[in-house]
């Protein structure tokens with residue numbers, strides 16, 4: 002099955018009552034590892050990248066790899082822009098063939114967040130591509146949003162935000178944190194309150210470091226998409242580091258790339274299965 006529209010993945014997850022992973026890719030090895038894991042799991046999912054990736058290559062490079070590989074996949078996968086900063090990021094990703102996008106206006110005030118989200122959502126709609134928005138900043142980002150209560154999503158703003166912005170899914174802040182440095186303290190009561198208010202599926206960022214059972218529990222509170230990046234990156238770097246440590250004289254780059262791909266595939270597959278309460 003070729004690369005599919007993000008709506009198709011969201012609907013398939015809902016129909017099968019599954020929670021979908023959204024895994025961040027950076028290079029050939031991480032991209033292949035993630036796609037192999039999604040294929041093996043049979044669970045529709047997302048492969049994604051952030052605009053910070055642009056310091057390395059254009060979006061088109063990874064989009065090409067994803068398109069090529071996914072032609073032979075049986076499990077539906079969507080290519081998603083993670084944390085688009087502005088309209089230009091969203092447009093660039095759609096032009097590159099992404100099938101799902103995010104506009105993160107969570108650090109703006111409520112009205113401004115609605116305005117920028119709506120601009121991008123209107124554009125994405127022209128291509129029938131779903132747009133994820135964010136309400137309530139998630140801590141642990143590079144620009145150091147702190148762990149303050151004030152950043153949690155306000156459940157009472159959710160319905161108005163979704164209806165006025167036209168977003169297709171909503172990333173929320175309920176104690177989840179980006180990265181592996183801060184400990185997440187999930188507020189399930191708040192998550193449920195948000196679920197009751199939200200007309201669209203919810204997304205949880207910063208799921209690295211969370212227990213698989215906690216992630217699985219979220220599927221009962223309207224969460225369809227879980228973002229995982231740090232765990233995979235760490236595994237990738239660790240694998241290459243160990244190979245070097247064990248044999249500093251080695252220059253077997255193909256074997257190293259294969260081992261790194263395999264390590265990303267394994268952690269992605271296990272996370273996907275366990276967060277859905279399946280063995281693996």
Ligand SMILES: [Zn+2]
Pocket residue numbers: 084139179206207228
């Ligand atoms: Zn995120």
